[in-house]
Amino acid sequence: MPRLSAGRRHTVRVTLNGRAVEGEAEPRMLLTDFLRHVLGSTGTHVGCEHGVCGACTIDIDGAPARACLTLAVQADGATIRTVEGLAPEPGRLSVLQDAFRRHHALQCGFCTAGILMSLDIYLRDTPSPTEQDVREFLGGHLCRCTGYVPIVAAALDAAQKLRGVARDA
Amino acid sequence: MTVKPAVQTANWCGQSIERFEDAALLTGRGRYIDDLGVRPDTLHAAILRSPHPHATIRRIDTTDALKLPGVAAVLTGADVVKLSAPLTVGVRAPVQCWPIAVDRVRYAGEPVAVVVAVDRYVAEDALELIDVDYEPLQALVDPMQSLSSNVLLHDALKSNVASDRTFRYGDPEAAFAKAAHRVSVEIKYPRNSCTPIETYGVVAEYEPGEDSYDVLANFMGPFTMHAVMARSLKVPGNRFRLRTPPDSGGSFGVKQGVFPYIVLIALCARVAARPVKWIEDRLEHLAASVSATGRATRLEAAVEADGRVTALRYDQVEDVGAHIRAPEPATLYRMQGNLTGAYAIRNVAVRNRVVLTNKTPSGLNRGFGGPQLYYALERLMQRVAVELYLDPLDVIRCNLVPSGAFPYRTASGGLLDSGDYPAAVAKAVDEGGLAELCKRRDSARAAGKLYGIGLTAVVEPSVSNMGYVTAVLTPQERRKAGPKNGAQATATVAVDPSGSVTVHIASVPQGQGHRTVAAQVTADVLGLAPKDVRVVGEMDTSRDAWSIASGNYSSRFAAAVCGAVHLAAMQMKGKLARNAAAQLNVPADEIEFVGGKVGARGNPDNAIPFGRLAAASHWAPGTMPDGAQALRETVFWSPPQLEAPGELDETNSSLCHGFIFDFCGVEIDRITGALRIDKYVTMHDCGTVLHPGMVAGQINGGFAHALGAAVYEEFAYSDDGAFLSGTFADYLVPTATEVPEPLILHVETPSPFTPLGAKGVGEGNCMSTPVCIANAVADALGIASINLPLTPKRLAPLIAERKP
Known part of the structure; x- marks a missing residue:
């Protein structure tokens, strides 16, 4: 662990959605601010900055994490995936993203990035969840637009399709 | 070159097509205000807020803050007073409303100073270096206490009552004198808000050479506020350019409340002589953005022996918080035409008082006046049933506006456009299974459970x-x-030189999918596919067609904005038909627009591609018939039914009226007081449905907000005025584990007053659901008086008080 000085900027290097990137951050800079305003990846959103709403959830080294409760310097050396990394290519959506679109599982889209990141990891680890499982898991996210009904439907639909993909592979 | 439109043609309205908004939002490519680039010299603002609910400001010392490297400016109330005028207030009262505290703070969280610095981190550092000397004053939290207190929030007003009006419709005194029964309820409706996940944001610039402001903000309207802001900034409207970003992270009314901050940050940009950006944080949002009003209501009914209500008498005390901030007291008057709800009650007496308290100023919030009004009215209808030993369903049914009575003029002047309320109720009772639910209640109670x-x-x-x-x-x-x-x-419909169609709407969407539905509406008129139509939703007051009613509130999109889109597309179609008539040698009224082609009806060979025809006004305007250049059609549509309030205060407060009938079964845990929604049925008549998927989204989303308001959420203050709900760990928003899926039912009676027959649908459950759940809880516990939110803390003592 390098020694950091409070008033100085330090170089933070991460692998972001498969690409090596770096930027400067004071030790107190939040990872959300670093991603959004230093690296320019604005897909990760900030909803509460105290870890409750879940909008800023990203994948750090394979596990979901609240970027708003993480300092940028803590992420030095980490492999990070954000919502920008979910689609297989520009103009195409992932199975989960496509399920969200078909089920109208988003309205304003502000909480969506965090929910997609959480579900992407969850469905990888839990391929056959029940509706209650999905609801319990989604309890870590706040959505004010949808009432959650279409999000749950999209998650279950995506799980089924992903199981099909896994079988066919 | 022309764009080749899709050949498919259909009635796009009524289909749940996928939203055009979604691909960008799902891939992290949304363009919300904090995602957009700013000028390189942009500074960042942070706001110092009062820790006191009520105090005199003796002195503000900003010396140390100004010395901090990176700080460009610090503004206080004195600067704001020097550079601007107070925000217009909607009542005739000697009160001033500023976007920052001037000499006195009146709620915890009120802005006291703004620091402008190179970045937000430095700006927040500087806040800690500002020294404010406060002399605390007694705080007023309870609106009823505020009514008679000697402590005054605004000294010039001489009391805390900013408005006191009485209304009389029909002959309520006679009806009460004759009534067989009188039934009454007393309500204290709490303060809450729909708390969008994206907070407020403003980026402002000032150009001294032209004395003009240019502001980007995630404001949602209404654009009456544009006039309020321009006046406050002391410039004519054409020197206050207000723009909105392409995407907004939800609003539900709440982002109307960004307008004082637009003025404040615009003044910061003027003082700092550089662009200034401010993004609100969550604590700021919960403490000091905007709240729905709290309301204390006493409501009494004159009732016949059979349960028919002949008169209502309202006494409403509206808690607007520390300032009467525009457009308040609109929450109190939004329902003025609907004081009798869904019922044919001909006599109404009202006393409305607007009272100031040491709380966050109130403003728009989903439901806006409906939750407060209906909580009293529908609790009352249940009490009528209980006190007269009648079935609550029978009491509702015998009071409904009857079938065939539409358009129906309510006692207070509302004009109910269309509906068949008894038929909708009958269908909901049948398809929603009310009889079966009653059996569930019986068996739950037989098993010793608290079920209502x-x-x-x-x-x-x-x-x-x-x-x-x-x-x-x-x-x-x-x-x-x-x-x-x-x-x-x-709405504006335009064709470009490639012959493709662009639509602009001034509805400032906040995530509802307006661009998709406007494309469906346009496609239907012009014989195109929705994907051939591009819709622009962001607003720029310097360039776009707009008026005071523009914006995203009062559920006006489907009914009013889509109607305007339809009319503008029809105008465009009319001109294009004349051009086509000249080219195809057939009368204009025999021209049809189908499948991306414009041609002679019944002769598919005599047709030209839409794009080629549409482009011609650009490339060969000289060949167009006189007056038929089809380039850009803008429609301003205002329904004639919306007249000004009359000499007797009769007020048609809204154009359209959907109908909702809800019922639910709830079970309360005897030990913990936890409330479980066993079943919830919601019947809607919102007129013509343009996009069923989005209508379901509005109902499910509104239901979740309403459930939050009913069971979890409250902007809580301690008795001394301290704010207690400053995080999402204190202000409890329901999650996926708490929100059940309601059974949604529909009937459709199109509105005769809107071009497409559509009505609003987004706010209804915020009006119906809180009281529906409260009625179920009252039924479960056998109690007469119940207030929100229905937390275990509130329910547990009520359970304990019950006789075993």
Whole structure:
């Protein structure tokens, strides 16, 4: 662990959605601010900055994490995936993203990035969840637009399709 | 070159097509205000807020803050007073409303100073270096206490009551004198808010050479506020350019409340002589953005022996918080035409008082006045049933506006456009399984459980009359001020030189999918596919067609804005048909637009591609018939039914009225007081449905907000005025584990007053659901008086008080 000085900027290097990137951050800079305003990846959103709403959830080294409760310097050396990394290519959506679109599982889209990141990891680890499982898991996210009904439907639909993909592979 | 439109043609309206908005939002490519680039010299603002609910500011010392490297400016109330005028207040009262505290703070969280610095981190550092000397004053939290307190929030007002009006419709005294029974309820409706996940944001610039402001903000309208802001900034409207970003992270009314910050940050940009950006944080949002009003209501009914209500008497005390911030007291008057709800009650007496308290100023919030009004009215209808030993369903049914009575003029002047309330109720009772639910209640109770059923019938107003808030003035005052009325919606349909169609709407979408539905509406008129139509939703007051009613509120999109889109597309179609007639040698009225082609009806060979025809006005305007250049059609549409309030205060407050009938079964845990929704049924008549998927989204989303308001959420203050709900760990928003899926049912009676027959649908459950759940809880516990939110803390003592 390098020694950091409070008033100085330090170089933070991460692998972001498969690409090596770096930027400067004071030790107190939040990872959300670093991603959004230093690296320019604005897909990760900030909803509460105290870890409750879940909008800023990203994948750090394979596990979901609240970027708003993480300092940028803590992420030095980490492999990070954000919502920008979910689609297989520009103009195409992932199975989960496509399920969200078909089920109208988003309205304003502000909480969506965090929910997609959480579900992407969850469905990888839990391929056959029940509706209650999905609801319990989604309890870590706040959505004010949808009432959650279409999000749950999209998650279950995506799980089924992903199981099909896994079988066919 | 022309764009080749898709050949497919259909009735796109009524289909749940995928949203055009979604691909960008799902891939992290949304363009919300904090995602957009700013000028390289942009500074960042942070706001120092009062820790006191009520205090005199003796002195503010900003010396140390200004010395901090990176700080460009610090503004206080004195600077704001020097550079601007107070925000216009909607009542005739000697009160001033500023976007920052001036000499006195009146709620915890009120802005006291703004630091402008190179980045937000430095700006927040500097806040800690500002020294404010406060002399605390007694805080008033309870609106009823505020009514008679000697402590004054605004000294010049001489009391805390900013408005006190009485209304009389029909002959309520006679009805009460004759009534077989009187039934009454007393309600304290709490303060809450729909808390969008994206907070407020403003980026402002000032150009001294032209004395003009240019502001980007995630403001949602209404654009009456544009005039308020321009006046406060002391510039004519054309020197206050207000733009909105392409995407907004939800609003639900709440982002109307960014407008004082637009003024404040604009002044910061002027003082700092550089662009200034401010993004609100969550604590700021919960403490000090905007709240729905709290309301204390006493409501009494004159009732016949069979349960028919012949008169209502309202005494409403509206808690608007520390300032009467525009457009308040609109929450109190939005329902003025709907004081009798879904019922044919001909006599109404009202006393409305607007009272100031040491709390966050109130403003728009989903439901806006409906939750507060219907909580009293529908609790009352249940009490009528209980006290007269009648079935609550029978009491609702015997009071409903009867079938065939539409358009129906309510006692207070509302014009209910269409509906068949008894038929909708009958269908909901049948398809929603009310009889089966009653059996469930019986067996649950037989097993010793606390189980109750609640019912509610409401009308859901949409498309607000911009004049309704003038009902707060007396008829004499209104005559002096001049009439205010209408609800102007605008839309522009344009063709470009490639022959493709672009639509602009001034509805400032906040995530609802307006761009998709406007494309469906346009495609239907012009014989195109929705994907051939591009819709622009962001607003720029310097360039776009707009008026005071523009914006995203009062559920006006489907009814008013889509109607304007339809009319503008029809105008475009009319011109294109004349051009086609000249080219195809057939009369214009025999031209049809189908499958991306424009041709002679019945002769598919005599047709030209839409794009080629549409482009011709650009490439060969000289060949167009006179007056038929089809380039850009803008429609300003205002429904004639929205007249100004009358001499007797009769007020048609909204254009459209959907109907909702809800019922639910709830079970309460005897030990923990936890509330479980066993079943929830919600019947809607919102007129013509343009996009069923989005309508379901609005109902499910509104239901979740309403459940939060009913069971979890409250902006809580301690008795001494401290704010207690500053995080999402204190202000509890329901998650996926708490929100059940309601059974949604529909009937459709198109509105005769809107071009497409559509009505609003987004706010109804925020009006019907809180009281429906409360009625079920009251039924479960056998109690007469119940207030929100229905937390275990509130329910546990009520359970304990019950006789075993």
